[in-house]
Amino acid sequence: MGRRAxxxxxxxxxxxxxxxxxxxxxxxxxxxxxxxxxxxxTYTYERLRGKRSLNLDEVxxxxxxxxxxxxxxxxxxREAAALSR
Numbered sequence: 001m002g003r004r005a006x007x008x009x010x011x012x013x014x015x016x017x018x019x020x021x022x023x024x025x026x027x028x029x030x031x032x033x034x035x036x037x038x039x040x041x042t043y044t045y046e047r048l049r050g051k052r053s054l055n056l057d058e059v060x061x062x063x064x065x066x067x068x069x070x071x072x073x074x075x076x077x078r079e080a081a082a083l084s085r
Contacts, residue, residue, distance in 0.1 A: 011084065013053045015077035020059075021048055023066050023073070037065045 009017070024031060031048060035041045038058045046052045054062075056070075063070045 009050050009053045011081045012077060014050045015081040015084070016054060016059060016073065017048050017050050018080065019073050019077045020054075020062055020066070022076075023068055027066065034062060034065060037061050 020034075021031070024033065031045065032041060034048070035044050038044055038047070038054075038061055047054045047058065059073065060070050063073055
């Protein structure tokens, strides 16, 4: 398996970001609803659009704000990542 540059999102990281965006859509919320959770709009945008990776603490904070569990989010992301292989 090749190495990625540090901070470059992998398949699972991209799937986690996509699942967070999907949860926002299910709740009818804009991306900006999460701006104050992990940082500025630009910081949040880069992570949820797959330009940079989220860390586990950020995922947990976003899940708390969205009222979902990180275990549910990761399960959905793992399934999506497996399907994209």
